[in-house]
Amino acid sequence: MSRSTRPGTSAIRASEAADASIVASRLEDLHRGARTELDHRDAFELLVATVLSAQTTDVRVNQVTPELFSRWSGPVALAGAEESDVTAILRPLGMGATRARRIIGLAQGLLEHHGGQVPDDQVALEALPGVGRKTAHVVRGAWFGHSLLAVDTHVGRLSRRLGWTERTDPRAVEEDVVARMDHDGSGAESEELTLLGLRMILHGRRVCTARSPRCGECVLADVCPRVGVA
Ligand code: SF4
Numbered sequence: 001m002s003r004s005t006r007p008g009t010s011a012i013r014a015s016e017a018a019d020a021s022i023v024a025s026r027l028e029d030l031h032r033g034a035r036t037e038l039d040h041r042d043a044f045e046l047l048v049a050t051v052l053s054a055q056t057t058d059v060r061v062n063q064v065t066p067e068l069f070s071r072w073s074g075p076v077a078l079a080g081a082e083e084s085d086v087t088a089i090l091r092p093l094g095m096g097a098t099r100a101r102r103i104i105g106l107a108q109g110l111l112e113h114h115g116g117q118v119p120d121d122q123v124a125l126e127a128l129p130g131v132g133r134k135t136a137h138v139v140r141g142a143w144f145g146h147s148l149l150a151v152d153t154h155v156g157r158l159s160r161r162l163g164w165t166e167r168t169d170p171r172a173v174e175e176d177v178v179a180r181m182d183h184d185g186s187g188a189e190s191e192e193l194t195l196l197g198l199r200m201i202l203h204g205r206r207v208c209t210a211r212s213p214r215c216g217e218c219v220l221a222d223v224c225p226r227v228g229v230a
Pocket residue numbers: 161162207208209213214215218219220221224225226227228230
């Protein structure tokens with residue numbers, strides 16, 4: 001599908017935007033083993049860890065989830081947990097009580113509506129407490145193998161610097177990047193958008209950082225419209 005035929009996309013002059021197929025190929029070479037950095041053993045743990053990662057880092061979440069999942073392994077156990085006990089474990093993340101209420105409610109929702117199973121369904125996931133579009137995309141992409149872009153702060157920033165979007169709302173960024181991939185992308189990988197998102201996150205953390213992008217060592221420097229001026 002041509003970019004110009006998709007509704008809701010912002011006007012990007014192709015000459016100012018980095019070619020998506022080149023970007024995807026170079027990020028694939030650089031971050032070939034990219035995967036979610038949240039430790040998990042099943043879809044439930046990935047869902048809970050992703051919900052917990054809001055407003056904190058994956059590293060911090062990985063520091064608390066081993067104890068969390070060893071005490072309450074699975075939605076049945078977590079749904080019946082004492083909120084104060086869960087709060088104590090989540091306190092290092094900040095907003096421990098809020099996070100505890102959220103994941104207990106999430107476990108209860110899974111039991112009540114899905115027999116304790118994580119549904120591979122966007123609408124059903126977004127109906128669960130604490131689960132938004134990005135979280136649902138992370139789980140459906142990383143666990144169920146769909147091609148879905150999860151837009152976080154790194155994906156949004158990199159997309160704007162590459163000239164793929166001028167917008168900041170995550171849903172709008174997603175639309176523009178998907179349109180750009182439809183326009184330029186190779187489509188060689190069945191999980192193309194999921195992997196692109198994971199690689200963009202790594203690139204945003206390690207190279208195209210918010211305050212001091214390392215353009216001098218960036219593999220995208222020759223195609224990036226913001227090289228040296230980001
Ligand atoms: S060249 Fe600079 S601004 Fe462009 S993607 Fe690389 S680090 Fe980011």
